[in-house]
Amino acid sequence: MDLILVNLIDGLVTGLLLFMLSAGLTLIFSMMGVLNFAHASFYMLGAYFAYQISLFMGFWMGLLIAPVIVGLAGAGIERYGLRRVHQYGHVPELIFTFGLALLIEEIVQFIWGKNQMPYSPPEILQFTLFSIAGNAIPAYKIFMLCMSMGIFIALLYVLTRTRVGMVIQAALSYPKTVEALGHNVPLVFMGVFGVGTALAGVAGVIAGPVLGTFPGMAFLLGSIVFVTIVIGGLGSLWGALVASLLIGWITTFAASYNVAMADILVAVGFEKPADLSESALRDLWSLTLPQIGPILPYLLMVLILVFRPYGLFGKRDV
Amino acid sequence: MNRQAVQNQTTAPQGGVTLATALPWIISTIVLLFIPLVFTSNSAITIMNQMAITIIFALAYNMLLGQGGMLSFGHAIYMGFGGFVSVHVINYVEDYSLPLPLPVLPLLGGLAGLALAILIGSFSTRKAGTVFAMISLGVGELIAACSVIIVVFFGGEEGVSGDRTYGLPVFGIEFLQQIEVYYLIVFWLLLSALLMYLFSRTPVGRMANAVRDNPERAEFLGYSARWVRFFSFCASGFFCGIAGGLFAINYEILTEENLNLVQSGSILLITFLGGVGFFFGPIIGAIVFTLLSTVLSLQTDLWQLYVGALFLAAVMYFPGGLAGVIMMHWPAFKMGNIRLLIGPYIKTFTPCLVGILGTAALIEMTFHFRHAAIGDEEMTLFWTTFNSHSVLPWLLVVAVTAAAFWLTRRNLPEMVAAWHTANSLPGVSK
Amino acid sequence: MTAVPALNIQGLRKSFGKTEIIRGVDLTIGRQERHAVIGPNGAGKSTLFNLITGRFPPTGGKVSLHGKDLSGLAPFQINRLGLSRSFQITNIFPKMSVFENVRCSLLWARGYRYSFWNMVSKSRDLSEAADAILDQINLSDRRELPAGVLSYAEQRALEIGITIAGGADVIMLDEPTAGMSHSETDYIVDLIRRVTENKTLIMVEHDMGVVFGLADRISVLVYGEIIATGRPEEVRANPKVQEAYLGAALEAEH
């Protein structure tokens, strides 16, 4: 029971972190139609920039400055790269972001090398806030939780209470109409891209110290962010939130419980072969839930796309 | 945007077989047959084998992307599956001494790829666009993940290996040497390329183009977009499987890397780099990419940086890929104006190339400066050895690079003007 | 007119959310009739077209083609039964050549179906038929150009060419002359007249000159209901029509 509570908290942290990435991506995706493959690369840039800044000015300045730099870089890439490619259509746009992801990873390796960076949480947060049945909950985790909540609330406020937010929301559902209404759509695009990438940057800054700051961190997270927004449904912030939490909890719980396929098979009436090494199905018999935990989201996505192509909360086809 | 129109146009020669349509095939065949006489080393042949396999794979991929407008993020699984089945067949045939000659093995690989494509395509081709793309990503990831879990079939991390020299010699050939395998691959390359080319000329191939451009209109012409996509998908899976079978013969080992997303991503990049708008585009892409990854990686550790930059530059400035660049010149060539371009091209692209090489040199020098061993300050670049820690080479390279780019910029208007002249007939405005 | 009408619509309804766009349409169109559907903007004319051709599923009612019920059929199945349509917004294959556009629209009707053992370019029959249609729509000299670079009027002509190429005997044209100049309109009207010879034509049109010049019968659709159907002079004389829609337009014309 205690472990369930701990897992709920852990899953929440993972889920909200994922949400910071998927929120920006769903905005970009639904407004501009761009499957931004480089989104997770901005998350990586956030972590590396923050690490570099933290060497000179400490963690907190990194938290403040790094996302801004990432956002500016994102806006710049939109302005001088993506906008140019936009005229050629969606596939070239996608290849552009694909190549961009590759290039960013290479540049990061060129500048910082290929090793893990010793990027750690600030001293002030390096203590155990409380324990549940022997399971320590580090203060930094709760800090991550508060940060992501804060950003979610701020985002919700901007989108529902401000004029810019209204335009963006309208653009999510009716991208063509908004253009027709005379809004400066390129500027909105650039702004959304900048803010979206900055959000990814924030995620990188706060996740870097716990999940590791290394050149593979973008690739590790890259496709799962797509999976999240597709499951949630395009253009739906709530969908992104729900899907993020869902994936956070699914992966956490799947990793936590050693449900073995053998038990399930025996329970439904199959007989375990005496000599597993000779059986053609030996891999099935030895399968456990933690083994397949991280690929469950993909399975979920395929099933959702086959039976409900617009995702959980989406109104139009992805 | 004249370029846009030209590059996206589907080339469709009329009438039956003419010398003009057959000529590229004849030339390719002759070149493929005689090239091993020029490059006799095993490594060159190995690289050419790799190229040929990649060409088949890329052409098969372009049946989807270029001709059918379907973007797949997990296409490696069809080639990989074909390869795994082939290598299992090799082992099975060896264990039971069955009379299966090696040269027909790729066909079995193809059928395996086809079977998987039928299975996956039955639900993934219902929609095009993002739904298809994301399903392909999901399925690709699932099967790639299975490859380390289902050890019985995929062999885990070390993969499954076999020995291609199992059987009776076919016409006295035992496939001991790379060169023998080369000719086997060339045979299958020509056959598959020809079949894929002909496929694009069949009703279903033509309708694949129509469905790519406008699925709704195609539906109102009596064709179900879904079935057209499904048939293209299956055909693509079949040829991917053939590539997989050849991979099994050439490398005699299949591993998890044949299925993973890296492989799927690179075939997308290869195809796009070559140009999706033309049948021969992926061929160029496969050749260039194989050279980059084998030859450039021998020269520098930073090759992936350059490849990444190349892709970005290509997609920004040449969205039609390398084939698009070549075909851009076709109108001028037909009008006999190509010579007008030669001078301006030399004047612009020579400094441009120098500038790019200069930039690369600066990157290499920075890298060397930061990572070289102490006392090991000498580096060799473009057949020149110098000290990367002294100021002079830096000044020199910076100056040359800057001058080269300045010259490029200065000569650019002239080239653009020449381009317009070369592409306009007297009295005809574009 | 034969016993079985070309198209028969009974009690057709369509709602989007709470709004009912088509509110019970009954219409019978005989063989080889040229029928025009007119009505003010937003009356639901294009929606009616989309319901007939299976682009949208209807909320209620049914459509039958040559006496065959079309409910639940996909557009491509309806097309195979001999109904072909054009679109209000030009709907061609922009990246393919003009010739290819026409040839593709011939494929199914000529029985090529999903075959991957025939070479289309080998079929003289197919090429000649496609060229004949190009000739008919006056685009022979544009044969090799990508359709996307044609002028607007040429694209509209191509659209009609694609629509008729399959040899369907019921042709539906959605605003074929929209956005055209006078001379272009005359060209298209003449084209339509020629290519729909001995066929059933159903068209949505705003240009009254075109409507009264072409149509054998006219239906007036207002707010999702047909308020009048009949020969041009009957419709012109119908007071309900004049009140609802035609009055202003007719006055302006004369």
Next chain:
Amino acid sequence: MGNTTSFGVTAVLALSVSATAAFADNVKIAFIDPLSGPFASTGTNGLHQFEFAAEALVNDKGGVLDGDMFEILAFDNKTSPKESLIQLQVAIDQGARYIVQGNGSGPAHALTDAIKKHNKRNPDSQVLFLNYAAVDPALTNEKCSFWHFRFDANADIKMDALTDVIAANEDVQKVYVIGQDYSFGKSVAEAAVANLAEKRPDIEIVGNELHPIGKVKDFTPYARKIVAAETDAVITGNWGSDMLGLGKAIIENGFTGPIYTYYAAGSGITGAFGETGKGTIRLIAEGQINPPATDEATAYYEAFRAKYPEGNIDQPRISNVIAMLAAAIEEAGTATDVVAVANALEGAEFDSMWGSKIIMRPNDHQAIQNMHIAVHTDDGITFDYDNSGFGVVTESEIEMAGMDSTSTCDMKRPK
């Protein structure tokens, strides 16, 4: 037309591949390991160690035979079996007769297999495979080959040694085994369970699980289970970011006991663990770094540091590979007849500067040597890793580990 023009380019470039091989009489050793991609840092560092060893141990002493120098040719295999095979072919064409590789069992299996076939099919250009780090036991058991020599202890031998130490520690009552879901992770787990069952039946295995390799973003849930199981020790074969992620998560969630690892040192991992891992992370490896085993090792390491200030000697066996190869070539009297060299290597005995005698076991070509269990700390460090102030200090030594271990190898020797 595209095919023809592009093949011209191919031609020119393919020529340049073979044109670089023009030195005479050098003993060419092809290093085929990742120099780009995620494992490039390990690969590059390994290359530096090879180049340094060749210079310091052979070339500076006048080479082998009549002054033939060792030359290391570097090839980037991107950790891919396919690329390994292409580069193998290029290497052979360039005249390399000795292949060294270590990162990844996948490429190692592909290479042994390909070399076996190559040597059978091309008796004129036979090559030897000197495996310095791929530890899959199969390579010296059912898949063993006359052409393959392993200089690192295999996973089973390491686990045998490791469990000796664990068995001697009465405080350990519960052990948790966790690893990556692939052949190596599985063999580590199997060996751990089997060895513990034999040596200390009273030890309870409270957890034994695999997680997907390179796909886990957050190891917290795994760490929770480990902490909740109240285990006394953790054993893992993880490497790379999976090692760091797992280790950090376990420690941060309150575990204080020993974490026994195979690969938690160097390549930035030591630096990234830093203070967090102090006294907890333990490493089983063949060489003794701290305190330096011999004066020779101190001098060697200092010279290496002077040349590569950023580098680590985290694979001391690399110098053993070079030194033992040189000795074998001298004994065989030839560098080109690799069968003679292989016969000389078989059963060779060698005193390593890293504090061990090494015997190349003839029946399976597995090097038998002392194993060292070291702890991650900043106390008593002579040579740190990653310039972090932290390094590994040897706690215990297992002499000639696995000397009497059996092998299923049925080696086919050339006639």
